[in-house]
Amino acid sequence: MFDRQFIRRGVLPIIVAIALLSGTQAAAQIKIGIAEALTGNASQYGVAIRKGFELATGEITSSGGINGQKIELVIEDEQGKKEEAINVFKKLIFQDKVLILFGPTLSNSAQASDPVAQTAKVVVFGTSNTADGITSIGNYVFRNSVTEADILPVTLKVAAQKAGLKKVAVLYGNDDIFTKSGYDNFKRALQDLKIAVTTTETFAKGDVDFKPQLTKIKGTKPDAIVLSALVAEGAPIMVQARQLGIALPFVGGNGMNSPRVFELARDHSDNLWVGSPWSVESPAAENKRFIAAYQKAYGALPDQFAAQAYDAMYIAVLAMKKIKLTANLDTDRKALRDALPAVQWNGATGAFKFRQVTGRDGKPAGYDAVQTAIVMVTKSNQYVIQK
């Protein structure tokens, strides 16, 4: 046993000294908060996103950090739930005192948690939120995920030209904010392109049998089926359509843009048209470098979500390099917000810049991405770029 005197005289000062030292060390690092769904249903996206962030951070650190300062990632699991996202945001902002915040994974959660960051005046940077209206929450809300409103019209236009679509049937999930918003965008694009709709059918989350809807669609003799669904429902829909003898092309939203289509709808996945900000087939040098680095680090091919997170980290770091950090967190957070909109970047997902949107009150609000979509069609369990 140590005697009390020893603890008071010997150990305590050492502990205090270590605490002080590590305190000053932490101040020399730039804290970046990451709130993604690492468990639960949305973890298939969140885990890839975390890998993208960690890959970029590693590269930035080994090439000298931000003006000599290191990055410290504070990673929290928001479980893909609104309530958790709010909790995690509060922890990162008020307790960990991060300079900037990435996340959350789902648009649904972002609707609930982004106002927390806006009120606290901390930049929140989404890399996977594609639903309408996220960035209109306020001027501290940024995202580099291209919205479906930008991608779907391009996808439809290219598919209509190349496959000669005159009339289509529409099928979508009507109890999910993401697939419903995808449907709204498809509807607008179909009107703009003057493509007739033979019938509009819906399904609900957790449905497993889509044959009644598909049989009805078959009876209206469309040229293609426009599908706003997540892979979980979308893949069985494609399989069941082929089983019913429907060989029509499918035009899908962002939810269908996943290599998992090839597993879940194996051999029934041909002739699916999707648009994406990123493709594993995209030949740009920056993309090739990203894919090679990701494969070396994780032993698997990256997906769109990893690519967008990877680019987002570089975009944020470019802004951080431009500002002079002070000891005052509020000043630094504001300076970062002011520097971010001007950043332009050419990364794994191609040329990128921000575009300011208007908020619900009509005033300028947050920032969306300006990027060109890549349209692809599936063939023999692979994506083939069409543009």
Next chain:
Amino acid sequence: MLAQQIINGLSLGGVYALFALGFTLLFGVLNVINLAHGAIFMIGAYAGLQAVLTFHFSLLPAVLVAMLAAGIAGLSLDRLILAPLRARRAPHLAPMIATIGVAICLTSLVEGYFGAENLRFPLDTLPASTVSLGDVQLSWLDLKIIFLALLLMAVMLWVIRHSRIGRALRGLAESPKAATLLGVNVEGLFLATSVISSILGGVAGVLIALYTNSVFPNMGQPMLHKGIAVVILGGMGDVRGALIGGFFLGFAEVLSIAYIGSSMRDAVAFGLLFCVLLIRPAGLFGHAPQRRV
């Protein structure tokens, strides 16, 4: 298109009936609304899938593995949860609430171990051949599901009507106390019922996973909601009711999609169900005061 929709209705109805069969049996005998039936259904699907993926079993042995896994789940459910509650004479709602807990545990365990994403049986598990009759596409799986629902129900009805166990079960459903006095091994029968009900759920899990091409931790939840509706429609605890109720709901859904619109599907299906219950509050085969098997 009507012919195809009738086939769709029959196979969807078969799916619902298959699920509801085990669910209604447990209620009929144990008087427990087993809200873990959806999770046991899911356990069956995952066990079958693992048998195919890991041990490269063909379909039939995979179904046997699913039955085994679901049976063990049913055994543990009764021994660990339901039997102690019976012994303590817990009030009516206690076992139902306990099964909600079991469902959450099982779903989380599977989600933690296998991940949340959708999985599927490999393509060559079942020949995906379809028969075309004019405009109608019929797969062997459609036929198997319809046939199996009918077969299982026939076997169950025969067992309950004509076998010794069936007589004991009916006596038990009537009055556990009287059955005990007559020398029926009540606890043993409760256990057997729980196991058989779960085995039926497990078989349904594999078949429905094959039919719909997807296996995921929450797959039992929507099925459970439909299953409860089917069982209430048919009459709680009645085996014939599960079958008729299943086909009723299947057809109501398919026809409302075909003629009214898919966004009205649940409104129409459950509206019809409501109307039936207005006329027969105990369900099609239900008898209000006493329970049946």
